[in-house]
Amino acid sequence: MALRIFAAAAFAFLYIPIITLVVYSFSEARYFTFPPVGFSFKWYVTLFEDRELLQSVRNSLIVTGIVVPATLALGIPAAFAIDRFDFPGKAIFERVVLLPLMVPGVITGLAILLVIKGVDMRLSLTTVAIGHTVGWLPIVVTQVYARLRRFDRRLEEASMDLGGNRRQTFLRITLPGIKNAIIGSALLVFTLSFDEIGMTFFLTGTQNTLPMFIWSMLREGVSPEINAVATITIAISIVLIVVGLRFLGKEKD
Amino acid sequence: MNPVNGSSESATTSFQAERRRQRLLWFLLCFGPPFLYLLVFMLLPYANILLYSFWKVENYAIVHDLNIDNYLKFFENPLYTRVLWNSLFVATVVTTCAILVGYPLAFFLAFVAGKHRRLLYFLVIAPLWTSFLLRAFIWKLILGREGMINGLLQYVGLTDEPISLFLYNQFSVCLTLTYIFIPFVTLPVFTALEKIPRGYIEASMDLGGNGLQTFRRIILPLSIPGLVAGGIFTFALSFGDFVTPTLLGGPSSIMISNVVMGQFGAAFDWPFGSAIVVIVIGVILSAVILASLAERRSSAPVV
Incomplete structure (x- = not known):
């Protein structure tokens, strides 16, 4: 019973702030009032007229459009290498690959910046994507590797015994087996990259991503448009989670 | 042959x-x-x-002879060491609080929630998929002078004047980071708890163990790996955060990443900034090593 009350309190702690934000995004007042006054969509309207904001969303989509395929193209083979081959330094590699998840993003971004400056490369959305790929590669590697470890290799042997060649076996047996881990981690990388500010901070040139735009808004002061941005973000994330959980959580065995 | x-x-x-x-x-x-x-x-x-980090800046140019001046400069200046201690303090408080809330919550989800567990699990991890920046910003709306708590207090008539105690201090930074990192603890602990075969728990109860003994001897040791994973991430990420102290901290709640960013931005002292980066990574790696040592000791079979 005590635990139930505790859990209810914890859920309230997690959700009252989010609900507050959503409610106030529909408030009419320019400033925060308690209780909220009026109901209006005007902050949403202002948002959709904000060219800078729309451009930042586009920039963020460009970055994720590079980062998601790049992490998959590098991460899936890496997971296979760890799962199927023994090589010197494997245990070390498994740990080192996790490093960017734990080192603050802003520091990884800085480290990459110094190298990029060293070779005189111009900062752009591409350099942002290079950084994000380092940062979120571990997600794909660990998720796909975890799935491969539980994958029954005898299915592949059976396919080969039945006359399937390597390519057929991979496409018909192995790939469907790890499909959910791939889609799930792709969605996770998408969300994380879309939301990342630390790594972006030093790696972006003149183009703002959405989090960088929100950051500059937040530093200027509280404006009700931020609540509207937040509400839209929350709505999009809910859709993404529902889809993501279906793939990462429920795996048919 | x-x-x-x-x-x-x-x-x-x-x-x-x-x-x-x-x-x-x-x-x-x-x-x-x-x-x-x-x-x-x-x-x-x-x-x-x-x-x-072993180079230095002289006359606005980076000099390439190896020295440890940057490290000495850092540890000899109380201004910098205070920021380091402050970050360690915040990370420790946040990790502790996130575990104190996140662990029981995971326990509730795994053993008590019953048929609603999928929905509730979903609710716990949902915030992880929404913007970090905005989750930090929300607390400004709640704790600020024109915020929700002050509004509520004045509305009910408990105070006439807005109270400015809530925001821009150590408290608001710790509270916000705890709020952000609770799901980081709950998620891996829940996964670990789910893996415990129910038979173990029944066996312990059948053999005369009471609830507390079963928890201490069976459930807790088996959930340690999840707890350590969640704890390490919470510690590392809150230690290195720059968003929360900037948005919700006061002048004295600057954290180590803010100082790093200053060195690469305004101060333009890359070697010194790099030395601080090395110190930050050193702290995080030590925390990881300590935690995995503790994990190995505590999850060893206690018979």
């Missing part, structure tokens, strides 16, 4: 050699690109930072 046997043997070895060659080729194909990528864009940058 007769010649027939010999030739078939060499055929087998050449076949094996061919297979080995193919396997090596596959391995290089799989492992080569990600390895090279991480070598160039992760290991090289980190190593480069380490090198920079």
Whole structure:
């Protein structure tokens, strides 16, 4: 019973702030009032007229459009290498690959910046994507590797015994087996990259991503448009989670 | 040895050699690109930072002779060491609080929630998928002078004047980070708790163990790996955060990443900034090593 009350309190702690934000995004007042006054969509309207904001969303989509395929193209083979081959330094590699998840993003971004400056490369959305790929590669590697470890290799042997060649076996047996881990981690990388500010901070040139735009808004002061941005973000994330959980959580065995 | 046997043997070895060659080729194909990528864009940058940290700036130019002046400068200046201690303090408080809330919550989800557990689990991890920036910003709306708590207090009539105690201090930073990182603890602990075979728990109860004993001897040790994973991430990420102290902290709640950013931005002292980066990574790696040592000790079978 005590635990139930505790859990209810914890859920309230997690959700009252989010609900507050959503409610106030529909408030009419320019400033925060308690209780909220009026109901209006005007902050949403202002948002959709904000060219800078729309451009930042586009920039963020460009970055994720590079980062998601790049992490998959590098991460899936890496997971296979760890799962199927023994090589010197494997245990070390498994740990080192996790490093960017734990080192603050802003520091990884800085480290990459110094190298990029060293070779005189111009900062752009591409350099942002290079950084994000380092940062979120571990997600794909660990998720796909975890799935491969539980994958029954005898299915592949059976396919080969039945006359399937390597390519057929991979496409018909192995790939469907790890499909959910791939889609799930792709969605996770998408969300994380879309939301990342630390790594972006030093790696972006003149183009703002959405989090960088929100950051500059937040530093200027509280404006009700931020609540509207937040509400839209929350709505999009809910859709993404529902889809993501279906793939990462429920795996048919 | 007769010649027939010999030739078939060499055929087998050449076949094996061919297979080995193919396997090596596959391995290089799989492992080569990600390895090279991480070598160039992760290991090289980190190593480069380490090198920079032993250089120094003289007359606005970076001087390339190795010295440890940057580290001395950091540890001899109380301004910097205070920021380091402050970050350690915040990270420790946040990790502790996030565990104190996140662990029981995971326990509730795993053993008590019953048929609603999927929905409730979903609710716990949902915030992880929404903007970090905005989750920090929300607390400004709640704690600020014109915020929700002050509004509520005045509305009910408990105060006439807004109270400014809630925001821009150590408290608001810790509260916000705890709020953000609770799901980081709950998620891995829940996964660990779910893996415990129910039979173990029943067996412990059948053998006369009460609830507390069962928890201490069975459930807690088996959930330690999840707890350690969640704890490490919470510690590392809150230690290195710059968003929360900037948005919700006061002048004295500056954290170490803010100082790093200052060195690469306004102060333009890359070598000194690099030394601080090395210190930050050093702290995080020590925390990881300590935690995995503690994990090995505590999850060893206690009979």
